[in-house]
Amino acid sequence: MKLVACPRCHAQYDVAGFTDETVTCPCGASFPAKCPAAVDAAVKRCAACGALVGDEERVCSYCQATVIRDPAPAGPVCPECxxxxxERALHCTACGIAFLPQPVRRTTEPVECPNCPGVRLGARSLGGLWVDECPMCLGLWAPRDVMDRLVDRVRERRRQEGPPPASVLHRERRSPWQAKITYRKCPVCGAAMQRKNFAGHSGVVVDWCGSHGTWLDAHEMEDIAAFVLEGGLQHGPGDDGNGTWSLPADPVKAAALLAAQQLLADERERSLARYRALGGRGRIDSEKLIQGIGDLFARLLK
Incomplete structure (x- = not known):
């Protein structure tokens, strides 16, 4: 991870693998895509939670993590100090800021709202991360893994402040239930996005493009934040043991997996239709074909 920070809004970006010489932030600032030279600084903060630690402390009194005073192997260089x-520091051990970078945007051209034809999305800073908001329907477009970063920030808040008051935990759902299922198109590539129940059991269904990002209808981000603050990521079918949600990180593998699932479902449906067409007198065995499809995508997912 190679971090740089916008000098104007202090948004963090990971420029590892980024080949351009400059980064253009949605706030309008442009700055070099080059990490600052690292300096050795006294350890004053916990690398896990950012809390103050004493000179002699070996364990953080706040989160009970081991206080790491040797920066080897080297990890991120703080973009601020x-x-x-x-390695794997979540907070700067000198100034305590959290390392929660977002991907560099390849283009600053506005995209159209997938819900309101012809309406351009406008950039908006949300928790230090840049998203695109529709001025008409108030939906949000979170490019690439910005959605994961937003969830990380809500989880960090819950860890630092503890469970929220009952008024937040038992708030009414603000995003409307969709009476009619619609598959929206990705505002970047135009392909139909997948519908995903956030964390598998939150009840908030988001629209997701494995290559470009996540679309949230109005108030869905608030509902997801309330779900995370309530501790919803600590248990349930969407939890992988690390408190992360269930969308695959690798777009290629995710697309292959979704395609495999769809092919298998389609083939089973066709097999059942043929079986019914025969009046139940015979059984059409498509297991070999299904197994072949499964083997194909198993190779793609390696």
Whole structure:
């Protein structure tokens, strides 16, 4: 991870693998896509939670994590104070800021709302991360893995502040239930997006393009935040043991997996239709074909 920060709005970006010389932030600032030179600084903060630690402390009194004072192997360089940090540090051990970068946007051209034809989305800063908002329906487009970063920030808030008051935990759902299922098109590539129940059991269904990002209808981000603050990611079918939600991180593997699932479902449906057409007198065995499809996508997912 190679971090840079916007000098105007302080949004963080990971420029690892980014080949352009400059980064253009949605706030309008342009700055070099080059990490600052690292400096050695005294360890004053916990790398896990950012809490203050004493000079002699070996364990953080706040989160009970081991206080790491040796930055080897080297991890991220803080984009604000330039301190060298240990590998996998979540916070700067010198100034305490959280490392929650977002991907660099390849283009700053506005995209159209997938819900309101002809309406352009406008950039908006949400928790230090840039998303695109529709001025008509108030839906949000979170490019690439910005959605994961937003969830990380809500989880960090819950970890620092504890469970929220009952007024937040038992708030009424604000995003409307969809009476009619519609498959919206990705505002970047135009392909139909997948519908995903956030975390598998939240009841908030988002629209997801494996290559470009996630679309949230009005108030769905608030409902997801309330779900996370309530501790919804700590249990349930969407939890993988690390408190992350269930959308695959690798777009290629995710697309292959979804295509495999659809092919298998279609083939089973065709097999059942043929069986019914025969009046139940015979059984059409498509297991070999289904197995072949499964083998194909198993190879793609390796």
């Amino acid at each position: 330039y301190a060298r940090n240990p």
